Amino acid sequence: MTATLPATPRKRAEIGRAPQDTRGNWRTYLALTAVMLVSAFPLYWMFVIATSTDEAVSSIPPTVTPSGELMNNLREVFSLQQVYFAASLINSVIVASVITLSTLFFCSLAGFAFAKLRFKGRNALMVVVILTLTVPNQLGVVALYILMGKLNWNGTLLAVIAPGLVTAFGVFYMRQFVQHAVPDELIESARIDGALTMRIYWNIILPAIRPALAVLGLLTFVATWNDFQWPLITLNGTEFPTSMVALSDLASGNYVIYRRVLAGAFAATVPLLILLIIGGRQIVRGIMEGAVKS
Amino acid sequence: MSLIERPPSRADTPAQQRPAPKDPGGWRLGFYRFDTKLMPYLLVAPFFILFAVFGLFPIIFNGVVALRNWRLDDPTQTGWAGFENFSKLLGDDDFWNALINTFGIFILSSVPQLLLALMIANLLNRKLRATTWWRVGVLLPYVTPVAASTLVFAVFFTRDGGMANWVLSLVGIGTENPIDWRADKWSSWIAIATMVNWKWIGYNALLYLSAMQSIPKDVYEAAAVDGAGPWRQLWQITVPMIQPVVVFTVILSTIGGLQLFNEPMLFDENPAGASGGSNGQYQTIAQLIYKVGWKDLNLGYAAAMSWALFLIILVVAGLNALATNRLGGGGKR
Numbered sequence: 253m254t255a256t257l258p259a260t261p262r263k264r265a266e267i268g269r270a271p272q273d274t275r276g277n278w279r280t281y282l283a284l285t286a287v288m289l290v291s292a293f294p295l296y297w298m299f300v301i302a303t304s305t306d307e308a309v310s311s312i313p314p315t316v317t318p319s320g321e322l323m324n325n326l327r328e329v330f331s332l333q334q335v336y337f338a339a340s341l342i343n344s345v346i347v348a349s350v351i352t353l354s355t356l357f358f359c360s361l362a363g364f365a366f367a368k369l370r371f372k373g374r375n376a377l378m379v380v381v382i383l384t385l386t387v388p389n390q391l392g393v394v395a396l397y398i399l400m401g402k403l404n405w406n407g408t409l410l411a412v413i414a415p416g417l418v419t420a421f422g423v424f425y426m427r428q429f430v431q432h433a434v435p436d437e438l439i440e441s442a443r444i445d446g447a448l449t450m451r452i453y454w455n456i457i458l459p460a461i462r463p464a465l466a467v468l469g470l471l472t473f474v475a476t477w478n479d480f481q482w483p484l485i486t487l488n489g490t491e492f493p494t495s496m497v498a499l500s501d502l503a504s505g506n507y508v509i510y511r512r513v514l515a516g517a518f519a520a521t522v523p524l525l526i527l528l529i530i531g532g533r534q535i536v537r538g539i540m541e542g543a544v545k546s
Numbered sequence: 547m548s549l550i551e552r553p554p555s556r557a558d559t560p561a562q563q564r565p566a567p568k569d570p571g572g573w574r575l576g577f578y579r580f581d582t583k584l585m586p587y588l589l590v591a592p593f594f595i596l597f598a599v600f601g602l603f604p605i606i607f608n609g610v611v612a613l614r615n616w617r618l619d620d621p622t623q624t625g626w627a628g629f630e631n632f633s634k635l636l637g638d639d640d641f642w643n644a645l646i647n648t649f650g651i652f653i654l655s656s657v658p659q660l661l662l663a664l665m666i667a668n669l670l671n672r673k674l675r676a677t678t679w680w681r682v683g684v685l686l687p688y689v690t691p692v693a694a695s696t697l698v699f700a701v702f703f704t705r706d707g708g709m710a711n712w713v714l715s716l717v718g719i720g721t722e723n724p725i726d727w728r729a730d731k732w733s734s735w736i737a738i739a740t741m742v743n744w745k746w747i748g749y750n751a752l753l754y755l756s757a758m759q760s761i762p763k764d765v766y767e768a769a770a771v772d773g774a775g776p777w778r779q780l781w782q783i784t785v786p787m788i789q790p791v792v793v794f795t796v797i798l799s800t801i802g803g804l805q806l807f808n809e810p811m812l813f814d815e816n817p818a819g820a821s822g823g824s825n826g827q828y829q830t831i832a833q834l835i836y837k838v839g840w841k842d843l844n845l846g847y848a849a850a851m852s853w854a855l856f857l858i859i860l861v862v863a864g865l866n867a868l869a870t871n872r873l874g875g876g877g878k879r
Contacts, residue, residue, distance in 0.1 A: 270763035271779065276672035284669050284680055291686040291748060294698045297709070301701060310707035358596075361589040371586035377594070384597055390805050390832065391856045392604030394839055394849040395611055399604060415600035418593045449585040478691040480808045481832070485840060496693040500811070503697055504818040510701050517694035528689045532682035535689070539749060540756035 295521070302326075302515040309510050325515035329502065336491055337516060340498035344520070347409055347483075347494055348476040351416040355472045356465050358418045363426025364457045368439055369449070378427070384420040390481060397485060407490040412483050416476055422468055425541075429464035430457060467538035470531045474524055495520040611849035618843035631850035641851065643826050644834040645858075650731065651810075651830065652803040654739035655746075660795055662743070663750035668780050670751065671758045681755075684748030696741055696812040703727040703737045703813075710737075728815065734828040741809045746802075750795050757788035789871070796870045800863040804855065807832035831855050 276284075301309055302325055303318040330338050365371070366378050396415065397406065405411040434457060442452050458465075480496045487493050493501065502508075502516045528535065615627045635641050670680055687695065702709045704727075711724040719725075727737045761784065769783050785792070810828050811817050820837040822829020829837075831851065839848030 270761070270766040271668065271671045271776070271784070272673065272759055273763065274672055274776075276669075276674045280669055280672055280674070284666075284674075287666055287669070287748075288680070288683045290744070291683055294695050294702070294744065295686060295690060297702065298694065298698045301698075309701070314707070314709050314712055358592040362593045365586045365589035369586040369589070371583070374586070377590060381593070384601065387601065387605065388801055388805060388856070388859065389601055389605075390807075391852045392601070392608050394835075394845050394852055395604035395607035396600065397839070398611065398616075398845065399600075399607070414596075417600075418596045420593075420597065423590075423593055448581045449589070453589075474689055478693070480691075480693055480811075481836070484811075485836065488840075496691060499691075499693045499697065500817050503700070503812060504816055508815070513697050514701065517691075517697050521690055521694045524689045524691065528682065528685065532685065533678050535685060536678065536681045536752060539685075539752045 295525075298514050298518050298521070301511055302518040304511050306509070306511060321511070322515065322518075325511050326519060328512050329516045329519070332502070335498050335501050335516075336493055337495075337498050337502070337519075339491070340493045340495045341519065343409060343492055344477055344495040345523075347412050347416075348473045350413050351476045352469050352473045354417045355419055355422050356469055359422030359426045359468065360430075360457070360461060360465065361453065362418075362423045363428075363430050364453055366423070366427040367430035368434065368436070368457075381420050381423050385424060389415070393482060393485060396482070400486060406486050407492065409487075409492055411486040412479075412494065415482070416479075419472070422472070425468055425538075426461065426464060429461050433460045433464070463534070463537075466531065466534045467541070470527060470535050471538050473527065474535070477524060608849045608852055611846055612853050614846050616844075616846035616849070618840075618845055627846060631847045632854070634847065635850055635854055640826065640829075640834060641831070641854075644822070644829050644831045647731070647735070647810075647822070647826075647828055648804055648806065648830045648832075650735045651738050651742070651806060651828070652800075654735055655742035655806075656796075656799045656803050658739075659743045659746050659799060660750060660792070663747045663795070664754055664780075664785065666747065666751040667754035667758055668784065670755050671784075681752060684751055686748070687745045688749045690745070692745065692808040693812055695745065696809050699737065699741045699744075699809075700813050728813070728823055729827070731827045734813070734823060738806075738809045738813055738828055741813070742803070742806065746799065750799070753791055753795055754788060757791035758784055761787045793867050793870045796866045797863050800866050801859055804859045804862060805832045806830045807836070811836075831858075 300316065300318050303320065303322040304315060304325075305319065305321055308315045308319055329335070362381075366374060366381075400406045400411045400414075403410075405414070438456055439452055442456060447455070478496065479494075480500070483494045483497050484500060487497050488501075499513070499516055499520055503513050612631055613626060613628065615623045615625055615630075617623045666684060670677075670684070674680060705711065705724050708724075708727070710727065711720055714725065715721045725733055727733045765783060765787065766779065769779065807830065810822050810830050810833050811820060813828065814820075814822065820829075820833055820841055822833050832855070835848050835851045835855070838851060839845050
């Protein structure tokens with residue numbers, strides 16, 4: 253039932269009408285505009301300081317418009333010896349891309365199997381997936397560090413990539429999507445034509461779940477890019493920081509230069525802002541769908 | 547259960563129909579069997595293997611490490627420590643201090659976070675122009691890297707020349723002595739809670755919004771008889787109807803809030819120390835675990851602390867879920 257409203261007079265209908273059918277009034281828009289300003293302000297402020305000189309940063313009242321020093325500040329950040337900022341951005345791109353691709357591949361495979369294939373223990377295994385959703389991984393960092401030490405991976409990008417290759421959420425999300433997006437008959441008829449499982453995955457499942465891949469891909473990329481604790485533990489002090497680790501280096505030390513720190517923060521944020529502009533719709537959808545289904 | 551025992555009748559009929567002089571169907575049949583019986587396991591295997599190695603094993607092994615002496619600086623100090631690490635924990639002032647900080651910041655951040663998210667979801671749950679863009683807009687903080695936004699807030703909350711103090715001075719607060727946000731527990735907690743709230747309100751609002759939109763519309767029609775206005779509509783109809791999601795967000799924010807790490811780390815004037823302020827006034831447990839493990843190099847003790855935190859999260863998340871369930875009258879159902 254979609255909401256095609258009968259042309260009832262407005263006054264009467266205000267009460268008792270579902271909120272989602274009520275038109276937003278000027279107060280709604282005013283309040284939402286305020287919310288937007290608060291959401292965007294720290295980002296704007298980051299930009300302002302990233303473009304400022306030292307004097308402007310600490311001036312009272314604060315300068316609220318950008319100046320022209322962005323390139324200078326960025327150049328300083330990129331040329332700092334111990335921070336490896338340029339490399340860190342590349343590292344973040346590598347880590348986030350590999351993890352995103354692998355999550356999409358493995359999670360869609362598993363999601364397909366759980367949704368459409370029949371095998372012994374399927375339901376029990378799915379319960380295991382759901383249970384693992386609730387395990388806070390952060391609490392294993394000490395042992396994870398020891399494990400990575402045995403593998404000799406600490407301080408390399410592998411240590412950051414390996415634990416992120418799949419997520420229980422991804423499997424769960426893909427299973428839900430495949431279940432609804434691909435009719436059983438389609439798979440049955442492909443079987444009759446003699447198609448093997450992987451061919452069905454490639455020719456039927458993958459094209460049908462493209463929207464879900466976009467959503468999961470964006471969410472995974474954002475989460476990986478922003479991950480801080482584990483990369484800090486395993487990569488800190490090496491020549492292979494991710495951009496988040498490099499940022500914390502930039503902000504450490506006895507004499508921190510804010511315009512420089514925030515120029516770095518700005519550089520590490522821009523890729524995600526671009527993603528939000530391109531894929532905002534998908535990210536919103538992913539979060540909202542995840543809520544209903546979990 | 548005949549779930550798997552589907553005879554491969556249909557797919558291999560082509561092979562049987564054909565005379566097939568050279569290929570009697572043997573390897574084909576075998577291959578087909580493999581494809582239907584074993585392939586599903588191959589498809590789910592990567593998840594389970596990777597999770598077992600990098601997710602489950604560390605958590606279990608963490609329990610072993612917690613019972614041992616395990617130092618990064620001195621490999622000779624090994625062997626079983628029994629419950630030494632745990633008993634040390636009980637008498638460790640740093641741990642209790644961090645526990646209090648964690649809970650203080652958690653309360654200051656989770657309660658306003660969820661209430662404001664509810665308000666914003668209610669605003670978004672209208673017929674709006676440019677619906678999508680409002681929703682994308684509230685996600686700006688979610689997408690912004692914590693490290694980046696925290697550093698902005700760190701500047702925002704500096705004592706001299708910080709934006710926060712400047713705004714407060716406009717209304718006459720702290721004009722003589724500007725607030726030193728990092729110096730005290732209450733002020734640093736507020737600053738850190740502000741960052742957490744900023745980041746997560748929009749995300750939670752979308753979770754609520756999604757639940758609100760699946761409320762059947764006739765529920766509102768029925769309630770119109772009592773003449774409920776928008777405000778009562780929100781509290782008496784909408785909120786009880788989305789209660790499962792509210793419980794879900796309470797659990798999520800408990801798990802996240804009690805593991806808070808990034809904000810207190812980067813709010814510090816020197817993040818590398820992981821000390822949570824000059825006197826540990828905003829050091830959280832997750833931060834203390836990092837400090838004990840990788841600054842004091844005592845992994846055994848850090849592992850014990852992780853287990854303690856795990857138990858605390860389990861208990862608090864359970865209690866919070868129960869309480870939320872009760873509040874909404876979920877007990878009756």
